[in-house]
Amino acid sequence: MPNNQIVGYIFICLGILFDFFGVLGLVRLPDVYNRLQAATKCVTFGSAGILIGVFIYSGFTPTGFKSILCAIFVLLTSPVSAHAIARAAHRARIKLADETIIDKYEEDKELKEG
Amino acid sequence: MKLKTKSRIAVFFLAYITWILITVKFTIPSLLVGLVFSIVTAIVAGEILIITERKFHLNRIIYTIAYILKLFWEMLKANxxxxxxxxxxxxxxxxxxxxxxxxxxxxxxxxxxxxxxxxxxxxxxxxxxxxxxxxxxxxxxxxxxxxxxxxxxxxxxxxxxxxxxxx
Amino acid sequence: MKTFKWIIGFLIIIVALFINFFIFTEIPFNYKLINVLMFCTIFIMIRVVKGPSVADRIVAIDILGILIIGICAILAIALKRSYYIDIGIAWGLQSFIGVLALAKFLEGRSLDA
Missing domain, CATH: 3.30.70 (Alpha-Beta Plaits)
Structure with a gap:
């Protein structure tokens, strides 16, 4: 097995590990916002890691170019969908968890709406 | 040159580079199809990429690289x-x-x-x-x-x- | 009670990973990696079925879309076909636009503004 394939497999395994932690957070954490945090961060980094590992594994071939394009795409789009879901959930009055200490957004929104 | 034209040219090049990266094939029909679709993309959705005028500095590239490295380090810590x-x-x-x-x-x-x-x-x-x-x-x-x-x-x-x- | 549940879950995960990686030796390594990601999708499905609110389900669908890009990438090197990553890119685009539309719908705005 050549060297670049071993390095690629290391990246892929790290990515899968972080994917797994993210999904575990999706199941264990208490409310929508916390779940969104854990899942977005870990799964984005994990999938980008897998794609970069595939790029290192296959070198400058069609697979490699496509995977680097896909990695840039994932890193740019997944935070945007996270913002959209968080904002929509808060406007749809989905409650925060019981452990929550402070909610400045709620106060300001009530001031604005009168 | 008008700002909208500049923005359309930038979108055209971005779309063409993306096409070449997706179909890694350097035959004439493939390149022609990519050209046609990049022009269509630039005409339909080209005016929103660049909105305001900006000057080019060499410093900006160095700061961009620093930003990307810092972002990756912070992402690792976050994970x-x-x-x-x-x-x-x-x-x-x-x-x-x-x-x-x-x-x-x-x-x-x-x-x-x-x-x-x-x-x-x-x-x-x-x-x-x-x-x-x-x-x-x-x-x-x-x-x-x-x-x-x-x-x-x-x-x-x-x-x-x-x-x-x-x- | 919480600690007890934690130990049960930890044992289940360890046993599943052991069976996946060390029992069936004739399966190629790439397919074992895909098995781990498939195990992750079971957790996502638990959240889709159980989720107390609509937003939980939307989050789960979003995460499923990003995870499938990873599965497609590993399939591409397992089967040595580069077009699997195209499937991943298309799936990611569809999932992104779908999640944005669902979020707008949840917020109560109309879709054409």
Whole structure:
């Protein structure tokens, strides 16, 4: 097995590990916002890691170019969908968890709406 | 040259490079089809990429590279933080929504700041108030609730670099 | 009670990973990696079925879309076909636009503004 394939497999395994932690957070954490945090961060980094590992594994071939394009795409789009879901959930009055200490957004929104 | 024309040319080149990267094939029919579709894309959706005029500096490239390296380091730290919270049997979370103040004004700079804040440890942008330059941030492990300390802890990491790149 | 549940879950995960990686030795390594990601999709499905609110389900669908890009990338090197990553890119685009539309719908705005 050549060297670049071993390095690629290391990246892929790290990515899968972080994917797994993210999904575990999706199941264990208490409310929508916390779940969104854990899942977005870990799964984005994990999938980008897998794609970069595939790029290192296959070198400058069609697979490699496509995977680097896909990695840039994932890193740019997944935070945007996270913002959209968080904002929509808060406007749809989905409650925060019981452990929550402070909610400045709620106060300001009530001031604005009168 | 008009701004819209510039923006269309930039979109054309971006679309063509993407086409070449997706179909790694250098035959004449493939390149022609890519050309036609890039022109169509540039005409239909080309005017929204560049909105304001900006001068080119060499410094900006150096700051961009520094920003990308810093973003990757922060992402790694964020993932280890989330892994610690998820594995811990008692789930040590102390969540809440705080607000921070920012100095950035452009739309692109604000978008990149919000994206970076989402990918760094323990924070997630919920909403942006563009007129008052305030960001609402969900923080998984609250340290400070007042606006000054929160701004120092969350926003100042990326704000200087983004100010150099985008403003 | 919480600690007890934690130990049960930890044991299940360890046993599943052991069976996946060390029992069936004739399966190629790439397919074992895909098995781990498939195990992750079971957790996502638990959240889709159980989720107390609509937003939980939307989050789960979003995460599923990003995870499938990873599965497609590993399939591409397992089967040595580069077009699997095209499937991943297309799936990611569809999932992104779908999640944005769902979020707008949840917020109560109309879709054409």
């Amino acid at each position: 280890l933080h989330v892994a610690y919270i998820v594995i811990h049997p008692k789930l040590p979370v102390k969540p809440g929504i705080v607000k921070i103040k920012t100095k950035l004004k452009r739309d692109s700079a604000l978008t990149m700041l919000a994206n970076s804040i989402t990918l760094t440890p323990g924070t997630l942008t919920v909403d942006i108030d563009k007129e008052n330059q305030i960001l609402y941030i969900h923080w998984i492990d609250i340290v400070a609730t007042d606006i000054k300390t929160a701004t120092e802890l969350i926003g100042n990491k990326f704000e200087k670099l983004l100010e150099e790149i985008f403003e």
